[in-house]
Amino acid sequence: MTILVFGKTGQVARELARFSEVKCLGREDADLTAPESCSSAIHAHLPTAVINAAAYTAVDNAEEEEALATLINADAPAVMARACAALDIPFVQISTDYVFDGSGTTPWQPDHATGPLGAYGRSKLKGEENVHLAAGKHAILRTSWVVSAHGNNFVKTMLRLGADRDTLNVVADQIGGPTMARDIAAACVKIAQDLRGDPEKSGIYHFSGAPDCSWADFARAIFDQSGLSCAVNDIPSSDYPTPAARPFNSRMDCTSTAATFGIDRPDWNSSLTEILAELGALK
Numbered sequence: 001m002t003i004l005v006f007g008k009t010g011q012v013a014r015e016l017a018r019f020s021e022v023k024c025l026g027r028e029d030a031d032l033t034a035p036e037s038c039s040s041a042i043h044a045h046l047p048t049a050v051i052n053a054a055a056y057t058a059v060d061n062a063e064e065e066e067a068l069a070t071l072i073n074a075d076a077p078a079v080m081a082r083a084c085a086a087l088d089i090p091f092v093q094i095s096t097d098y099v100f101d102g103s104g105t106t107p108w109q110p111d112h113a114t115g116p117l118g119a120y121g122r123s124k125l126k127g128e129e130n131v132h133l134a135a136g137k138h139a140i141l142r143t144s145w146v147v148s149a150h151g152n153n154f155v156k157t158m159l160r161l162g163a164d165r166d167t168l169n170v171v172a173d174q175i176g177g178p179t180m181a182r183d184i185a186a187a188c189v190k191i192a193q194d195l196r197g198d199p200e201k202s203g204i205y206h207f208s209g210a211p212d213c214s215w216a217d218f219a220r221a222i223f224d225q226s227g228l229s230c231a232v233n234d235i236p237s238s239d240y241p242t243p244a245a246r247p248f249n250s251r252m253d254c255t256s257t258a259a260t261f262g263i264d265r266p267d268w269n270s271s272l273t274e275i276l277a278e279l280g281a282l283k
């Protein structure tokens, strides 16, 4: 099996690169702002499956650059999905909890109504719709709060801020599941393999770390495990204004992912230990 991955430097792409059957393409190989280059790359490599781990992920900047975010997050995946459908190979598209409006406290199921609050979520939702319309063997894997030892993420931000501060204000009314990029990469590979033989498994799936927690809870765990002495004050989102609104309820029901692919929700506390160890930041 040869899996072609769009993305090379990103959090999930770097973890996918660790698989021997994976070939990662960077921006220099296929630029998602020129979607046809993605189709050319798929036809040139003739892989047995494709995973898209490239995206426009700057949630606040997307409010000012929605056209660019849409080109990368919706138009490019459409071209990839059509190329895969033409070759009859599985396509795995990674999506996000930000396609939901964050209302209520019930965990979102894959078929629940979406309602993105901002430009990033809208662009990712259009990407989902385009992949579905291509009508090939596909999976849309919605995940949340991605963390790893690489790139930009909340763990690295907290380690940086916590080193200089005695206290930090962190939002406590957004609840979700922190998810390790390494676990997402493994899930994508397993799903791509299963879809080859079982195209009827095509659809939308949820995958996030457990248990659900607030960003403030997660920050406390980061300081606890790293031994940094920084107290976390719980604040409401209204006290942390950002250009893009974030959903309050990012809880995702991952039952169908476990039932269909045998992939369970990973425990984020042990993922965090693994990341801190990799960064040399464990207490």
Ligand SMILES: NC(=O)C1=CN([C@@H]2O[C@H](COP(=O)(O)OP(=O)(O)OC[C@H]3O[C@@H](n4cnc5c(N)ncnc54)[C@H](OP(=O)(O)O)[C@@H]3O)[C@@H](O)[C@H]2O)C=CC1
Binding pocket: 007, 008, 009, 010, 011, 012, 013, 026, 027, 030, 031, 032, 033, 052, 053, 054, 055, 056, 057, 072, 094, 095, 096, 097, 124, 143, 144, 145, 146, 147, 151, 152, 181
């Ligand atoms: N980060 C998160 O918290 C979450 C992410 N997701 C989704 O998971 C997936 C992976 O996210 P993550 O690994 O965190 O992303 P990162 O932000 O870490 O990486 C994004 C990747 O996309 C590439 N990329 C961006 N623009 C282009 C372009 N025009 N052409 C080619 N490549 C491009 C980047 O390359 P370069 O380095 O050259 O810019 C980089 O490799 C995405 O689909 C994202 O929407 C879902 C939920 C949460």
Ligand SMILES: Cc1cn([C@H]2C[C@H](O)[C@@H](COP(=O)(O)OP(=O)(O)O[C@H]3O[C@@H](C)C(=O)[C@@H](O)[C@H]3O)O2)c(=O)[nH]c1=O
Binding pocket: 057, 058, 059, 096, 097, 098, 143, 144, 145, 146, 153, 154, 157, 161, 168, 169, 170, 171, 174, 215, 240, 246
């Ligand atoms: C740095 C900092 C952040 N926060 C808040 C802001 C925000 O609500 C929350 C997390 O901050 P981030 O900047 O990591 O959030 P954000 O970039 O919105 O993270 C999202 O990225 C996209 C790509 C996704 O798909 C989502 O699943 C989610 O992971 O923490 C504080 O409350 N205090 C702080 O000191």
Ligand SMILES: [Mg+2]
Binding pocket: 057, 059, 152, 153
């Ligand atoms: Mg971010």
